[in-house]
Amino acid sequence: MSLFSCKKQACVFLLVCVVSSVFVECSRYTKDVSHSCIGEFCVAKSAFDEPCMDYRKVTKNIERDIDNEEEEDHDFIDYPKEGLFRWDPVEIGHKRELELEADKFYSMITRAMEPPIFEIPGFLSDEECDGIIDRTRKQGLFNSDVHVDPDAREQEKKIKRLIGHADSPAGNFLVWDDNRDGVISKDELKSFAAESKFLYMSDEEVDEMIEKMELTEFDDGIVTIEEFKTLRTAAMEKYFLEMKKTHPKHRDRYSQQTWLPQRGNYDKLLRQIRQRVANLTKLPMSIIKGGEHLQVVHYNINGHYHAHYDSQSNVQFPQYKCCHQNLDKLPECRLCRYITILYYLNQPEIGGETAFVAADVDDFNETEFRKREKGDHYNLSKFCHQATLVIPPKRGTAIMWYNHHLSASGWLGDLDWKTLHGGCDILKGEKWLANNWLTAPNEGEKHIRSNYYIKELEELHDDSVY
Ligand code: OGA
Numbered sequence: 001m002s003l004f005s006c007k008k009q010a011c012v013f014l015l016v017c018v019v020s021s022v023f024v025e026c027s028r029y030t031k032d033v034s035h036s037c038i039g040e041f042c043v044a045k046s047a048f049d050e051p052c053m054d055y056r057k058v059t060k061n062i063e064r065d066i067d068n069e070e071e072e073d074h075d076f077i078d079y080p081k082e083g084l085f086r087w088d089p090v091e092i093g094h095k096r097e098l099e100l101e102a103d104k105f106y107s108m109i110t111r112a113m114e115p116p117i118f119e120i121p122g123f124l125s126d127e128e129c130d131g132i133i134d135r136t137r138k139q140g141l142f143n144s145d146v147h148v149d150p151d152a153r154e155q156e157k158k159i160k161r162l163i164g165h166a167d168s169p170a171g172n173f174l175v176w177d178d179n180r181d182g183v184i185s186k187d188e189l190k191s192f193a194a195e196s197k198f199l200y201m202s203d204e205e206v207d208e209m210i211e212k213m214e215l216t217e218f219d220d221g222i223v224t225i226e227e228f229k230t231l232r233t234a235a236m237e238k239y240f241l242e243m244k245k246t247h248p249k250h251r252d253r254y255s256q257q258t259w260l261p262q263r264g265n266y267d268k269l270l271r272q273i274r275q276r277v278a279n280l281t282k283l284p285m286s287i288i289k290g291g292e293h294l295q296v297v298h299y300n301i302n303g304h305y306h307a308h309y310d311s312q313s314n315v316q317f318p319q320y321k322c323c324h325q326n327l328d329k330l331p332e333c334r335l336c337r338y339i340t341i342l343y344y345l346n347q348p349e350i351g352g353e354t355a356f357v358a359a360d361v362d363d364f365n366e367t368e369f370r371k372r373e374k375g376d377h378y379n380l381s382k383f384c385h386q387a388t389l390v391i392p393p394k395r396g397t398a399i400m401w402y403n404h405h406l407s408a409s410g411w412l413g414d415l416d417w418k419t420l421h422g423g424c425d426i427l428k429g430e431k432w433l434a435n436n437w438l439t440a441p442n443e444g445e446k447h448i449r450s451n452y453y454i455k456e457l458e459e460l461h462d463d464s465v466y
């Protein structure tokens with residue numbers, strides 16, 4: 001055993017001892033996050049769903065490890081002094097050939113400068129894509145952030161019973177009558193929903209609404225000023241809001257997902273991918289192992305994910321700890337995902353592009369953008385192809401970008417607001433994708449290890465977990 005690795009293992013021991021003495025009872029790990037909103041911003045809420053575990057057991061296991069020369073090197077203190085590595089994008093179209101495995105070369109092509117976005121075709125083999133999909137199918141998928149309201153039927157009945165005009169602009173005929181021809185057409189109903197509620201209805205959905213709500217004023221397809229007097233605009237407005245809230249097609253995210261742990265020594269396929277990721281990102285193993293589980297996402301027809309950020313701003317939320325370091329189980333934490341690597345596991349027949357709506361936009365201002373004065377460009381069902389960078393999904397391709405700037409000292413800096421992105425509608429076929437999120441610390445929190453990494457160390461020595 002070399003002196004170097006011996007020292008590292010001693011550190012493993014020390015650190016786990018500290019962790020175990022501070023958290024004497026037990027702690028849980030973040031597996032998934034939901035979001036709570038404060039004003040217009042959302043903060044991740046940890047969802048702890050793994051069983052409580054005892055850190056004293058970890059200490060014992062690590063002790064055992066120190067005696068064992070065969071054990072792998074845990075790279076516990078491998079942070080480089082100069083901070084986090086970051087590829088220079090050079091210029092759009094710039095192509096590098098990277099040897100990510102012995103004698104295996106991969107092209108990495110710059111797709112955007114701000115944020116730096118790279119495409120790596122064939123990063124995953126067909127076998128790897130299928131392997132991830134198989135594992136996901138075995139494990140099962142659940143709806144991505146879909147809230148099922150058990151009172152939906154009750155709500156529907158209530159809306160049906162609601163009579164009278166809305167107090168809002170919806171109670172005003174002229175607000176509906178876009179072309180000022182004295183009648184409201186079904187198309188005008190559609191434009192009203194789109195412009196005032198950012199709800200994009202199909203013709204079938206408009207007909208369904210008229211029928212369900214018994215809006216007899218629309219019997220001949222139009223509503224005159226006379227008929228408008230009895231039109232239940234308060235109820236119509238409620239219907240729009242309810243539809244946006246509950247109908248999956250109109251939600252911000254319409255997909256299913258699951259999480260696959262990449263850690264430990266039990267899954268060769270996922271471990272090999274992770275090693276390739278380490279070579280691609282040139283980040284130390286402790287950062288790689290401190291990354292989140294692989295999030296596998298499945299979209300059916302109409303599936304999408306409107307424009308969003310994968311990470312959160314430390315300038316905006318300085319009071320919160322990074323979720324991956326949230327050992328003391330604080331109810332709120334902030335996502336600190338330095339890098340996103342997104343893998344396309346299949347190729348949808350039509351649609352399903354990944355759109356970056358602010359990439360390389362000069363002077364992009366998210367606060368202005370949020371006002372939606374030029375239309376709701378967060379809505380990728382409608383504005384997919386207006387985005388500045390649109391990447392069609394191709395099986396095996398990886399897309400990598402940096403969600404954060406670097407701080408002056410080279411550690412996690414503020415969120416890069418130009419990383420706003422999402423997944424466009426699947427128009428034909430289905431889409432399988434995986435998100436590989438690599439977390440990183442702020443300068444002041446370098447000494448706090450990622451929950452995911454600690455968990456890995458612990459499981460490495462506890463075969464009963466598998
Ligand atoms: C995501 C995401 C993009 C896509 O899942 O966070 O941004 O192309 N997906 O589906």
Ligand code: FE2
Nearest residue numbers: 309310421422
């Ligand atoms: Fe995303």
